[in-house]
Amino acid sequence: MHTVYSVVIVLFFLAVSPYFVYQAVRYRKYVGNLRQRLGYLPASFNLDGDESIWIHAVSVGEVLTARALLPQLRERYPRLRIFLSTTTMTGQQVARENLQYADEVFYFPLDLPPIVRRTMRLVKPRIFIMMETEIWPNLLRACRRAGVSTVLINGRISSRSFPRYRLARRFFRRVLDDVDRFCMQSDESARRIIAIGADRQRVSVTGSLKFDSLDTPVSAAGERGRHRVLRYFRVNAARPVVIAASTLKGEEEAVLEAFGRVRANRGDALLIIAPRKPERFDEVERLGRRAGWRLARRTELPVDAEPKVDVVVLDTIGELAHLYEIATVVFVGGSLVDAGGHNILEPAIYGKPIVFGP
Structure with missing residues (x-):
């Protein structure tokens, strides 16, 4: 049985090799x-x-x-x-x-x-x-x-x-x-x-x-990372911050639509979208711009300043958990599509209201 399994593994990788080549090039x-x-x-x-x-x-x-x-x-x-x-x-x-x-x-x-x-x-x-x-x-x-x-x-x-x-x-x-x-x-x-x-x-x-x-102390490097990322989000304490965490394909449209309703009541609200997969950063940016929002990527934000945009696409890795600290409300992705939902515990330890799908 293990031999059959190994043959299947080899055949599978041969079959999907064009995908890996594309991912490597793109x-x-x-x-x-x-x-x-x-x-x-x-x-x-x-x-x-x-x-x-x-x-x-x-x-x-x-x-x-x-x-x-x-x-x-x-x-x-x-x-x-x-x-x-x-x-x-x-x-x-x-x-x-x-x-x-x-x-x-x-x-x-x-x-x-x-x-x-x-x-x-x-x-x-x-x-x-x-x-x-x-x-x-x-x-x-x-x-x-x-x-x-x-x-x-x-x-x-x-x-x-x-x-x-x-x-x-x-x-x-x-x-x-x-x-x-x-x-x-x-x-x-x-x-x-x-x-x-x-x-x-x-x-x-x-x-x-x-x-x-959740109670495990972060390393010194992790603490430095927290201070570093928060320097890009010097948000006024009165400004609502909505975080859409670990979103998957098919969820951002609903998030952007819901954010429009939030902005109808709070015109200064900020949306931070963190796509689950890095290869979707470009796609999510296009969705936001197509919806008419002023948008920037996290890597484009100036340090020690408040974001002067409506939507920020978090195009970095490992920073999301630090941002829950400034959130007003958090939507946890993977829950509007058939993916089982992602971890709600990280925003929960900050006492943030959490929204998720069915």
Whole structure:
């Protein structure tokens, strides 16, 4: 079954390679990290060959959730190095800026046996931790054969993905046999992971780690980042600020329309739109201008001044969480389209009113 899976992975990447080429040419994505994804880490990576704890966090949300875990791991395993991998470029940047306890940050390798083995020879994991539900069959098999303990933390099986997992239950039962411990967010997720083949003796309900991560102190670099970004938004305390956070395609039109109603009552209101995907910055800017708003990108704003526009497109990575501090109300994206919604906890800790879709 693993051989069939590997063949499917190769065929899939061959099929989507034109997309990756387009993304590389159009947005410069994947250009600087392909070697790492093929298992060729920098020459300076783990020069001493130390054993490690390898944590994989796909993107920004998982990286920020991992903040609560890293200090505890450092305290409990002081002799092991801590390495963290991400899949997305945005996750990589946020990890480098916020995770003071991680010794190295790198890109997750393609899940093919030769590439996985090459990466493991350099990382030398004693423990492999997957944030949320990241199931990579070849990597898990390699960990099992090498005697590496594997743990799924903050695990979640959504109602949307559960039927797909059940269709491949025979395959996933074999894959899940390679995981030593499943720490699930809820009773429902625990029942679902057992239903697709996990040994119930290895499954625990530990709650959501996102709540723990909210109280985790940010690094010095993260605090400097907060002060830096707020210098671009010296907003008068009486000026309403609406933040549309992590919006997806199909949501900005509704946000802009609703903002028009806000402006009918408060003509000085400011809208900050933070698209979820960086490649959509241009598209969202066009939508705002087409709607007739005075608009600027965050990277165009002068420092230590109040934005003299109606709408700001947040075309940066890792700054959104800092801006909740100045928000009057926050709309959380991914909730007007079929995407499950994004994290409402970050604006909630600032005591901000939160709006989200069905």
